[in-house]
Amino acid sequence: MFLKQAAEFFERFFRFGGTVPMVLKLLGDDESMEWLVKSLKERLEVNPFEQTVEEQLSAMRKQNAEGNWGISEETLAKLAESAPAWPKGRDAYRSFRIRFGEGNDGVAQTFEAHAAAMKRVHGEKLWRWELLHSGKVPYKGKDVERLKLHAGNHTHHAVVEWIIVNDLSANRKRKDVTSVRGPKSLADEGIVLAWLFPKRVQAIDYDTWCAWFCGGYESNVPEDGDEEWQGVVIVFRDTASGGVLLGARWRGNDDPDYSVPPLG
Incomplete structure (x- = not known):
């Protein structure tokens, strides 16, 4: 050979x-x-999905307009002036944290804003699991919280800023999601990556390019088991159909097809 x-x-x-x-x-x-x-x-080690600052701000402007996010031109100008250098690494990214509102309501508002942006970018290819909810949704006659930040919803504040993800493929080898997640695990930032870098999502083949858990989120799906808060939001892809999926998987997942990346 x-x-x-x-x-x-x-x-x-x-x-x-x-x-x-x-x-x-x-x-x-x-x-x-x-x-x-x-x-x-x-x-x-060059990332084939690298984008210029101008390309990234253009994508944000588009979603800002189509989603009626209300991000001002002054904020966008400050981002243009303060952009960090693109990080080194084959699966490293410069991206955004874009959060709306405060606390519990803000967590739901932010999640839905970025899920909608994913839909606008990926179109009919996007499938969202019907049991992945944000905010309170009725179950057996009671309103049940469905989504929270692993770091606590009290840490959620309105902000628009740059972030760095040094390795989107981090923690593919692990005992489970629980053992590698922490305060820096991607939450809404992981969904931003999915609409800001659509070609990276479309490249997911579960070999060279993995799917990723948004380990900073905890998902509660009482319809799918008795124990609370067992789910973790995930961005993945159906390689057969080419479909892009936004769903949740068990926090005990050890499948190396999926990463659990942190910020920084």
Whole structure:
């Protein structure tokens, strides 16, 4: 197998302009070999979904207008001036935290705003699990809370700011979601990624590109079991149909097809 791969490597190397003197230079010069390996590593770590600040602000403006979010031009101008550099890493992102309202009501308002943005961006490809609710929804004659922040709804405040996700593929190997989630786990930020980077969602193949849990959210689905707050919001994809899905899975999930990424 190795000999076949080596033969293919040199065939391609020479086809793209490589020469025997170049090969001899690499074999006899450690600095040249170090440069080649370093260059390849940097190339492999480039995120193919990287966006410019202008592209990101344009996407936000579009959702702001279509969703009637009420984000001012002054706020957008401040974002343009304060944008951090794009982070290094194959699955690293510069993105936004966009939250509306305060406390319990704010959590629901923010979730629904970004779920609606996902729908506008992904269109008919988006399917939202019918039991994934925000706010209070009746169950057996009682109004039951359905969604909360893992960090506590009291931490939810209206804000529009930049965030960094250093590795959207983090924590694919784990005992369960509970063991790796924490105060920095993505919540609404994970849904923002889904509408801001639609090509990343469409690339989900559960191998090179994983789906992701929004571990900063806890979902309560009494229709799906007796114990409360067992669900975790997830962004995933049906590879057969190409459909984009917004749902919830059990917090004990250990499937490496899904990550549990944190902020920063």
